[in-house]
Amino acid sequence: MNQKDQSSEEKPSLVPPIAAGLTSLVVPGLGHMLARKFRKGLVLLFVFLSAAGLWVWRVNEAARREVGFAAMFKKAIQLQPIILIILVLIILLYFLIALDAYKSAAKTKPNSFLLWAFALTSFFVLGWQIGEIKPAVLVRDGAKSLPLLMRVLWPWEKAVYYPEELLVGKADVVIPCTPNAEVEPRVLEEGAPYVSVTPGCGNLSEIDGAEGTRLHMVGGNFSPNEETEIWWVDQVRNEFRYRYSGEYVKVVTDENGSFELDVVIPYRVIPSTGGKGYALWQVEARQVASVGKPVLSEELKLSVEKMIETIFLGMMSTLFGVVLSIPVSFIASRNLMSANWFTKAVYLVVRTILNIVRSIESLVWAVIAIIAVGLGPFAGILALTVHSIAALGKLYSEAIESIDPGPVEAIQATGANWFQTVWYAVIPQIVPPFVSFTIYRWDINVRMSTVIGMVGGGGIGYLLIQWIRLLDYRSAGIAIWFIAITVAILDFVSSEIRNRFV
Amino acid sequence: MLEIRNLTKIYDDGTVALRNVSFTVPDGEFLVVIGLSGSGKSTLLRCINRLIDPTEGQIFWDDVDITTLKGDDLRNMRRKIGMVFQQFNLVKRSTVLTNVMAGRLGYVPTWRSIINRFDDADKQRAHAALKRMGITDQSNKRADELSGGQQQRVGIARALMQEPKLILADEPVASLDPVLAHSILQHLENLNKEDGMTIICSLHYLDLVQRYSTCVIGLRDGRLVYQGDKKQILRMTDAEFKTIYGEEAERMGGISGEIAEDECLSDGKEVAE
Numbered sequence: 001m002n003q004k005d006q007s008s009e010e011k012p013s014l015v016p017p018i019a020a021g022l023t024s025l026v027v028p029g030l031g032h033m034l035a036r037k038f039r040k041g042l043v044l045l046f047v048f049l050s051a052a053g054l055w056v057w058r059v060n061e062a063a064r065r066e067v068g069f070a071a072m073f074k075k076a077i078q079l080q081p082i083i084l085i086i087l088v089l090i091i092l093l094y095f096l097i098a099l100d101a102y103k104s105a106a107k108t109k110p111n112s113f114l115l116w117a118f119a120l121t122s123f124f125v126l127g128w129q130i131g132e133i134k135p136a137v138l139v140r141d142g143a144k145s146l147p148l149l150m151r152v153l154w155p156w157e158k159a160v161y162y163p164e165e166l167l168v169g170k171a172d173v174v175i176p177c178t179p180n181a182e183v184e185p186r187v188l189e190e191g192a193p194y195v196s197v198t199p200g201c202g203n204l205s206e207i208d209g210a211e212g213t214r215l216h217m218v219g220g221n222f223s224p225n226e227e228t229e230i231w232w233v234d235q236v237r238n239e240f241r242y243r244y245s246g247e248y249v250k251v252v253t254d255e256n257g258s259f260e261l262d263v264v265i266p267y268r269v270i271p272s273t274g275g276k277g278y279a280l281w282q283v284e285a286r287q288v289a290s291v292g293k294p295v296l297s298e299e300l301k302l303s304v305e306k307m308i309e310t311i312f313l314g315m316m317s318t319l320f321g322v323v324l325s326i327p328v329s330f331i332a333s334r335n336l337m338s339a340n341w342f343t344k345a346v347y348l349v350v351r352t353i354l355n356i357v358r359s360i361e362s363l364v365w366a367v368i369a370i371i372a373v374g375l376g377p378f379a380g381i382l383a384l385t386v387h388s389i390a391a392l393g394k395l396y397s398e399a400i401e402s403i404d405p406g407p408v409e410a411i412q413a414t415g416a417n418w419f420q421t422v423w424y425a426v427i428p429q430i431v432p433p434f435v436s437f438t439i440y441r442w443d444i445n446v447r448m449s450t451v452i453g454m455v456g457g458g459g460i461g462y463l464l465i466q467w468i469r470l471l472d473y474r475s476a477g478i479a480i481w482f483i484a485i486t487v488a489i490l491d492f493v494s495s496e497i498r499n500r501f502v
Numbered sequence: 503m504l505e506i507r508n509l510t511k512i513y514d515d516g517t518v519a520l521r522n523v524s525f526t527v528p529d530g531e532f533l534v535v536i537g538l539s540g541s542g543k544s545t546l547l548r549c550i551n552r553l554i555d556p557t558e559g560q561i562f563w564d565d566v567d568i569t570t571l572k573g574d575d576l577r578n579m580r581r582k583i584g585m586v587f588q589q590f591n592l593v594k595r596s597t598v599l600t601n602v603m604a605g606r607l608g609y610v611p612t613w614r615s616i617i618n619r620f621d622d623a624d625k626q627r628a629h630a631a632l633k634r635m636g637i638t639d640q641s642n643k644r645a646d647e648l649s650g651g652q653q654q655r656v657g658i659a660r661a662l663m664q665e666p667k668l669i670l671a672d673e674p675v676a677s678l679d680p681v682l683a684h685s686i687l688q689h690l691e692n693l694n695k696e697d698g699m700t701i702i703c704s705l706h707y708l709d710l711v712q713r714y715s716t717c718v719i720g721l722r723d724g725r726l727v728y729q730g731d732k733k734q735i736l737r738m739t740d741a742e743f744k745t746i747y748g749e750e751a752e753r754m755g756g757i758s759g760e761i762a763e764d765e766c767l768s769d770g771k772e773v774a775e
Contacts, residue, residue, distance in 0.1 A: 404591075404594075406587060406589050406590075406591035407591050407592065407593045407594075409553055409587075409591060410585065410587060410591035410592070410604075410657075410660070411593075411604055411607065412553060412580070413551055413553060413580060413583070413584075413585040413670075414580065414581060414584075414585075414604060414605050414606075414607050414608050414660070414663075414664055415577040415578065415579075415580035415581030415582075415607065415608020415609075415664065416577070416604070416607035416608060416615075417577060417607075417612060419612050419616070420607045420612055420615050420616075423615070423616055424593065424596075424600075424604050424607065424615070425593060428593045428594075428595045428596050429593070429594075429595070431595070432595065
């Protein structure tokens with residue numbers, strides 16, 4: 001390249017500087033080519049054309065509904081003024097190219113820094129527009145995501161739950177008061193919630209008329225300091241919640257779990273008394289109370305189970321990857337495969353396949369594996385194994401390529417056979433890099449197995465994506481915490497092992 | 503007796519490393535090979551134990567043509583030839599003892615060497631070799647924890663395990679300081695004088711050559727350009743020096759010591775060109 005620069009400096013321009021500048025205005029870059037700066041001219045032409053082309057495309061994108069370019073342009077800069085800035089930059093670039101062509105032809109060695117800076121700036125501004133980068137939106141609306149973020153960051157409310165129990169105390173009410181009413185006495189278990197009313201009988205409220213009998217209700221053995229609802233059950237076992245003046249009546253128990261309350265027998269269409277001349281109602285106090293110790297939630301248990309699955313998924317795929325990539329790495333090592341044209345061909349083919357396999361992401365391999373073996377961890381293991389073989393095969397073979405041939409020679413010189421030579425001279429040299437690469441891969445595989453479930457490859461990723469789609473951010477938060485903890489432990493363990501071995 | 507006949511080595515890339523080299527080394531000599539870097543010294547040494555296969559020519563060692571040996575015969579020949587290297591070529595991560603034991607591989611069945619079980623006689627040999635080299639207390643260290651001089655002693659101990667009749671030393675002191683260089687060469691001289699091993703050693707410094715060699719050959723561009731015994735090396739002329747090291751070479755050092763009565767290189771007639 002240096003030589004070409006020198007020769008172009010020595011050779012004069014084909015055209016006078018003015019002509020170079022003017023031709024550059026016709027076709028950007030052509031002036032440079034005429035000034036014997038062919039490659040620079042080609043690059044500038046490409047830069048200008050691609051910038052202009054991208055700009056036209058973005059105008060079309062911004063104002064799709066308009067007809068005709070003028071109308072589109074007008075609408076586009078109205079909607080996104082940045083498009084106008086890009087246009088100005090491209091026009092400036094156009095003139096700078098012409099100026100640079102003039103200078104190049106005039107034999108002064110032009111300082112093209114400004115030109116390249118402009119070209120780069122145009123592309124970065126284009127990138128800003130294409131990437132739809134809107135920091136204002138982040139500032140304005142970002143705060144909305146904070147509550148969700150907080151749920152993800154501290155999801156542990158969902159980690160445990162308190163089993164709840166319905167505590168019910170009942171008392172019978174005879175309507176209307178009838179001396180010989182057959183009321184079975186309630187047998188109270190020791191410590192069970194109870195309710196008693198005095199008197200135990202009365203009249204219903206009448207619509208737009210007299211209020212029903214006021215009963216004094218006493219309850220006990222409930223959960224302390226908890227809200228308690230009052231319900232009525234009529235003689236045909238219809239349940240309805242007690243209202244007074246249209247409001248539901250609630251009572252809060254004291255610290256002993258007792259309460260006292262006056263209730264008025266409510267209005268009811270006068271029901272049949274079944275020939276007995278009276279109706280038997282119940283008044284109930286109902287309380288939903290958490291009892292007993294907190295228990296681990298289903299979400300937490302699922303997360304733990306799937307996390308274990310994830311770790312094993314990473315482990316198994318690393319195992320298979322290592323076992324299969326070791327033989328592959330030997331036939332992918334240049335130094336072992338340079339004996340003749342056949343082995344060289346094998347080396348080239350294997351290396352090419354490894355490169356292709358490695359360039360396809362594990363997630364894509366997982367989708368392919370799912371087609372083959374269905375959803376579940378096995379698909380994930382297959383995908384990660386395939387990717388591990390390719391990645392480790394390359395790393396291992398490079399380790400084999402870089403061994404010191406000296407010890408191999410020395411062991412051979414002692415009269416050792418091939419197997420002894422490999423055992424005493426090759427293996428000790430490749431063990432440290434192999435261990436290090438294996439741990440590195442194990443690390444990657446566990447990380448990858450946390451997301452491979454998102455496409456259905458088993459592991460915790462499946463739960464995570466499902467909970468995110470259900471907007472259950474707390475549960476998703478639990479999964480994310482487990483992933484973070486596992487990865488942190490993994491980091492620590494792998495660096496420890498590396499330090500020990502290498 | 504080692505007899506090299508018309509040895510030529512041409513590498514795959516066309517480099518000619520040795521051109522028609524012939525000479526003879528009687529048993530018990532300390533032969534030093536001198537010459538510039540790239541003159542073919544290393545290739546010559548490696549042809550002798552067949553780490554490199556010569557393109558043409560024969561090497562007779564006690565009337566056996568080494569160049570035709572294959573398989574077990576080749577390995578049995580190799581185990582009688584110890585080799586010491588400039589870069590020591592120890593397995594750095596293995597212990598000193600393992601490195602020394604590796605010298606015995608040619609005598610041990612494969613399966614026993616894989617599970618690292620050497621018999622007591624071999625262990626005794628290893629301790630004797632380590633003791634002789636003065637590195638007994640280093641035997642459980644990793645090879646790369648040792649200094650250069652100590653590593654080269656491990657290299658010699660490894661060669662001793664082969665119970666060799668011939669030791670090839672490829673610039674054994676080029677990576678060492680002058681004091682260590684003498685120490686290592688004294689060990690080799692010791693093996694030569696006390697145990698009667700033939701030593702073929704390439705060296706760079708003329709004072710070392712004069713001090714230790716019993717006979718000398720000079721290589722230049724793969725050709726044998728100089729042969730001399732101890733007497734002759736001590737009075738090497740500038741012309742001879744320039745034949746070996748080139749016209750621009752400036753002669754430095756070199757001593758005129760006591761001229762030993764010595765006779766070697768009986769078959770010294772074929773000096774190329």
